[in-house]
Amino acid sequence: MHKFVAIVGSNSDDSTNRKLLQFMKRHFAAQAEIDLVEIKDLPMFNKPENRQVPAAATAIAEKIDQADGVIISTPEYDHSAPAVLMNALEWLSFHIHPFVDKPVMIIGASYGSLGTSRAQAHLRQILDSPELRARIMPSSEFLLGHSLQAFDDEGNLVDQQKLAKLTGLFTDFQTFVDITKELNHANEVNRKEVQNVNWDKL
Template identity: 50%
Template sequence: MLNLVGLVGNNAPQSYNRQLLLDMQQRFQNQAHIDLAEIDQLPLFNEAGLKNTPGCVYALAEQLAAADGIIIATPEYDHAVPAALKSAFEWLSTAAHPFTTKPIMIVGASLGVQGTARAQDNLRQILNSPGVNGFVMPGYEFLLNNAPSQFDDQGRLTNDKTVAFLTECFDHYVKFVQDNVADLKLVREG
């Protein structure tokens, strides 16, 4: 069974992206073990802080590095990823490099009708940056729009077409990880 980490892409106490990852954790428990990782304890990145990188940065880096793959759930603010997520990548691309050649799936939930299309494009650029070097699954972008109306009282997705597409995306991601994880491990180990 795959060991994956779902990275909650914001620092809000209530998050539809966390809810989406929790739904995936439960829904796909027979295909993968998904642990959630939070960024809410990370301070804003500050280059001077690299001299004394906080332990929480290294703890998050270790959790991500130990996974077979990473699912990043991002909201969209002003056509981009949240500042907290961008800051997390800045810490993780300088103090440690847990995304290097790591199979990554991007998902996102938003309040609006366009989902997180622009934030996901922004995130793909970040993941392609020197020091990050993520290995992002092509295609199969999961964009959950109108998030407040998409979950029931137990936090489960309710729309059958949405669930079917999420399942299709996740199945492709599992295959993407399985097809690439051994080769990517060799690349990481050099």
Template identity: 55%
Template sequence: MKHLVAIVGTNSKLSTNRQLLEYMKEHFKQQAEIELIEIKGIPIFKKSAGMQVPEETRKIAAKIEQSDGVIIGTPEYDHAVPAALLSLLAWLSYGQHPLVDKPVMITGASFGTLGSSRAQAQLRQVLDSPEIKARIMPSSEFLLDHSLEAFQDKEHLVNKELADQLDGLFKDFIEFIDISSQLGNAHTANKQQAKDFSWESSDKKER
């Protein structure tokens, strides 16, 4: 059975993105063990002279390293990824790089009709950056709109079409993890490139 970590991409106490990940944890428990990770209390990213990172982010990095894959549930604030989630990703690409070549599935829920579509597109760009280099499952956008009315209870989505879509995407993600495990020939080099990358040195070269 696969072990996955699911990052709740918000520090909000009441979040339908958290509710969606909790639904997935219960609904897919026969296919994978899903551990939810909260980002509440993670300090805003700030560079330090010794590249010191908060202990909380070290623990999250270790869990990601040990996992078979990662699910990220992102809300959309002002057509963008929440600052708290971006801050976590910055910490996870600063002296530690657990997401390099790690299979990632993105989900998103919103109160309105868009289902965090713009935030998901932005998140894909961030995860594909030179310092992160995650392996994002292609063509896998899951958008849960009108999320306040989306759940009948913790174990049921009201919209059967969306529930069936999520079932299919999750099955694809499990297969994507298996495929990704065969694509590790460049992993050591990718990891080293992520560690060596510096926007500052790139800027100097361009000048």
């Protein structure tokens, strides 16, 4: 059984992105183990001179290292991923590199009708950066619009077409994870390159 880390890309206590991940954890429990991870308590990234990474960030990095893949659920603020999520990714690429060649599935929920399409596109660019180098599952947007009305009182998705798409994409992600395990011939070089990034000159 696959083990996934699911990052809640919001610091809101009432985030529908958290609800979406909580639903996935329950609904796909027979297929995979999903561990929800919060990022809202991470300090603001400030590129510390002593290169000290906060314990909360290293704990998340260790979970990602041990996981088969990562699921990130992002809101959309101003056509972009939220600052709290970008802050987390900055810590997770500052002298620690858990995302190198790690399979990632991006999803998102928003109150509007378009879901989080622009935030997801932005997040793909960030995760593909030289400091992160994640392997993002291609052609796999899951956009949950009108998310305040998307769940019933038990936290289940009510739109069966959306559920069918999420189920298909989650199955595809598991296949993507298995395929990615075979695409590891440059992993050692990739890790050396990110370790050699000179943050003092960035």
